[in-house]
Amino acid sequence: MAPEVGAGRLLLWVAYRKEGAGTDAGRRIAGTVQLRPASTDNGRHRAEVAKLMVHRADRGHGLAGRLLAALEEEAVGRGIRTLVLDTETDSPAERLYAAAGWTRVGTVPDFATDPAGVPHATSIYFKALAAAGVTSGS
Secondary structure, three states: OHHHHHOOOOEEEEEEEEEOOOOOOEEEEEEEEEEEEOOOHHHOOEEEEEEEEEOHHHOOOOHHHHHHHHHHHHHHHOOOOEEEEEEEOOOHHHHHHHHOOOEEEEEEEEEEEOOOOOEEEEEEEEEEOOOOOOOOOO
């Protein structure tokens, strides 16, 4: 991903969790999210949210919501007004997106497979940032 990040085609947020006590404590990745701005001339106002993931041990503490909020704020600062994403249908992530003001558009059957190769439906969401009241600095 480094070449895409370096070229500005991918924005990446990483949240770390401090492991152990003291100043020499290690840290590990607790969560991450990606933003892929559209590359076409007619899509400069939109981007795709990709790979919002939180480590199992760090779920239930609002980290996913904070990562998503940071991404949305940066998107607004870049003039992005429309975000889209997809997530597994009936997954816990759907509750997160609904609570964050995202609109479910529909589902695509057998869109992606799980690690065992079993296909699952995917729900497609969008968020209009200006309509949602998301503003830079909020």
